[in-house]
Amino acid sequence: MDDATGGLYRKLSEFNLFDTLSNRFHSDDFNATRSEYIRTRVNILSIIFAIFAPLWIPIDYLLLTSDDAGVIAVYRLLLSIAMLGLLLTNNIRKRNLQHSLLCLTLLIIFPALFYTVCLLQLSGNDTLIGYSFIPFLLVAILSVFPLTLIEASVLGTGLIAALLCNDFFYGTLFTLSGFKDLWLISILLVIALWANQAQLHMLLRLYRQATRDPLTGLLNRRVMMERMKEMSKTWSKSEQPVVSVLMLDLDRFKRINDTYGHLTGDQVLQAFSQIMKDELRSTDILTRYGGEEFTAILPGSDMENASHAAERIRMHCEQSWVASTDNEPVRFTVSIGVGELKPGETFNDALHRVDNSLYEAKKTGRNKVVQAD
Template sequence: MSGQTDTQRKEPERRKHSQRPAKQSLYLSIISHARADAVSSRFHSADFTQTRYGYVAARLKLMCLFFAIMVPVFALFDFLTLPSEQAQFLLKARIALSASLFLLVYVLHRQVSVAVIRIIITLTFLVPTVFYLSSMQSFSITPDAGVPLFFSMMPYLIMAMLGLFPLTVSGGLFLAGVIIIPVALFEANRFNGDYYALFNTLWLLSLFAGISLWLQTGQLLMLLKLYRESTVDPLTELINRRVLLRQASQEQKKSAEDLQPFSVMMFDLDRFKRINDYHGHAVGDQVLVTVARIMKQELRNTDIIARFGGEEFVAVLPGVSLGEATQVAQRVADSIRNKAIPLNDGESLYVTSSIGVTQYKTGEDIELTLKRVDDLLYQAKASGRDKVVDDQNMMHATGQLIAEKVAEVA
């Protein structure tokens, strides 16, 4: 940089510009995004979706297991309070419900993919609703026939159970509909002119549904907040190193199953410490945010981008070979190099990056892949910075160096 002496003199003044407004705006943005995400899972990251549904699956197992055991036990009260024929019918229905719940627990134990869990949670609330409707059908519909409180309260109990899970508003409304619609059709089918009883039932179900939705979104927002704080870099809004390693390990498994390649790129901003020293950390943070934004724009939605630490970024490109990844790295490097970052005094700052690129080798540990790409990055910096070095470049440079040594000896 030219004129560094003048810039150094301005350093204390530039550092007076507080970074707090930018950070406050960022945190408000994160909170706003979390609230929007509570409505739908459309923009949830794949990692958060897997984390959330893993939490849902654990709760589903416990709930299904508890009711699978307790539902047949309560058949004793049926035989004590109801006619024998009806009690025997209800016993069969209870056993069927219990067997269904045990089956759901078994499937959860065997397979916990997001798609399967979504089906299971729907069945978890649909099957008890069917049990309730079949049980009510067994009771006499004459005015003087009494229905035990356990059965009359069952749809409200089922609805209340929705509050145990961190669901989105759209997901909660869907499951509430799975419960309300069959019950409403059943009530309409046996409607005897008592509008008060009909609307009272639907109103109570809606009330329980509203409370459950409130509990669900509260859990989801808390889970989002904890997830973001532990996995997302608050400055760049990229995932952190821990999540990157987890997702890269998943890509490793997919690569072994599907025999699809994937490549890894590691970026390092050149002379970033000098930027912090001469322009202040607020400008340094602005540079990091700008580079993160460029990477998001240049890479695909399916690519995994993380802030690896300090001024280092890592991107995992599923289904991309080494040659293609090197071209992508060159394109990102060009975008970073040509991006003008405005400063407070009206001037612009330009930065460059050094990039290492490698392709995952089947069977190797992901840590070894990251070690190799880190070595390539080091070579890019050691050979003059503002370069992209991949496995092929490295082998070519090594062969050239050996040839030169041999020539010297000869």
């Protein structure tokens, strides 16, 4: 493989298609972040539509018969009102991806409907100015949003279908002009899909950089604290569900660094985080709390289950090793504090209790799991 091909291959491998294909693989928190991006863009575009739609009314009066211009003026005002309504609706539910996507769909549907009713009203008028570009404008608007391939394809296909229906109704579907429109809108749609993917990819990258520890890929402490806060907020409204907390600290890690070097120390940290991922569920919240200290929040696990999980991690570490830079096997162990959140207790208080039991594990010999009172 030559350098150029190799470079392209590496770039394509970095660009994980599953990341941008559908939101099934995204965390709730990322979906909430993306919904905010979509919401702000829908806000701006609905204001632009609401202002610009009626501004064309005087021009319609110059170009169209006064009967047609009068009817279209009503349509333009209705579009403007619909866009203001959309602006209000869009801000009712924040950080909700489904709601933001619904509002985005309405942002596309309202002008598409306006376009269709205008064509119906103006059928027979060959010198339409200011209307034929609407479907193309709507496809171009799609490119402003960070959408998954599936979301963008659904919206884009809907727009092409609307254009085809109008062409069919107008009898231009199988004419050169109809084909030209279809060709142009398809090219625009491909460019829009590419822009969507690039935006979503960049957003995911920025999000990961801001929320994850670069060495282990686990969440950072700030995000864990925010998640705990959000979780606790939902609990106050309903009953507090069962949840447990683990605090894990690698034993004598300084010695590993001092003996084998920081690079090997880093490899141990990576191997340990992989063990945590292997032994815990994908719904558990795993965090690099700092240095060689980690936490795991286990929703739905009581003290007994959480202790079993902690014991599995401890044993897995005991049986693991990484190769040092001199190819020597480096073994490592971990001490773990475990506790179940008590009714009415704050996460911070629970963490404090569990931290005490971790301290107890360290004090009484390390490489053990100690339950909090």
